[in-house]
Amino acid sequence: MLEEAGVVAEVERLVWVSSGPLEQHPNGDQAQYLDHTFRMRAVGGEPRRDGDETLAARWFSVYEMPPLRASFRSRIICAVADEPECRLGH
Numbered sequence: 626m627l628e629e630a631g632v633v634a635e636v637e638r639l640v641w642v643s644s645g646p647l648e649q650h651p652n653g654d655q656a657q658y659l660d661h662t663f664r665m666r667a668v669g670g671e672p673r674r675d676g677d678e679t680l681a682a683r684w685f686s687v688y689e690m691p692p693l694r695a696s697f698r699s700r701i702i703c704a705v706a707d708e709p710e711c712r713l714g715h
Contacts, residue, residue, distance in 0.1 A: 626665070627670065628675070629675055629678050629679050630672050630673065630675070630679055630682045631670045631671060631672060631673035631675075631682065632667050632669070632670040632671070632672055633667070633668050633669035633670045634665040634666060634667050634668060635665065635666050635668050636663050636664075636665055637663070637664040637665060637666050638663065638664050638711075639661060639662070639663055639664075639711050640662050640663065640664050640700075640703050640704045640707075640708075640711060640712065641660075641661075641662035641700055641703050641704075641711065641712040641713075642659065642660070642661055642662070642711060642712070642713055643659075643660050643662075643712075643713070643714055643715050644657060644658070644659050644660070645657060645658045645659075645660060660700075662700040662703065662704060663704070664704040664705075664707060665704075672684060687701065687702065687705050696715075
């Protein structure tokens with residue numbers, strides 16, 4: 626978070642683990658990614674763009690988030706809900 630958005634954060638806990646579909650890259654390599662979603666707490670810094678990978682950065686309430694892929698929105702809602710169990714799968 627510090628590198629890409631200027632925010633120092635501390636991991637509170639793991640909230641979701643899922644695997645993505647098998648993907649084929651343009652060079653023919655195949656990969657399957659394992660996604661780990663963590664509940665984080667900001668402890669310093671302010672959101673900022675880095676001019677390379679991050680075009681804009683700011684805080685949003687859960688109810689005012691910009692359009693996101695459904696999987697990203699689900700991960701955020703899960704982290705905010707802070708249920709005691711870690712979800713597995715999609």
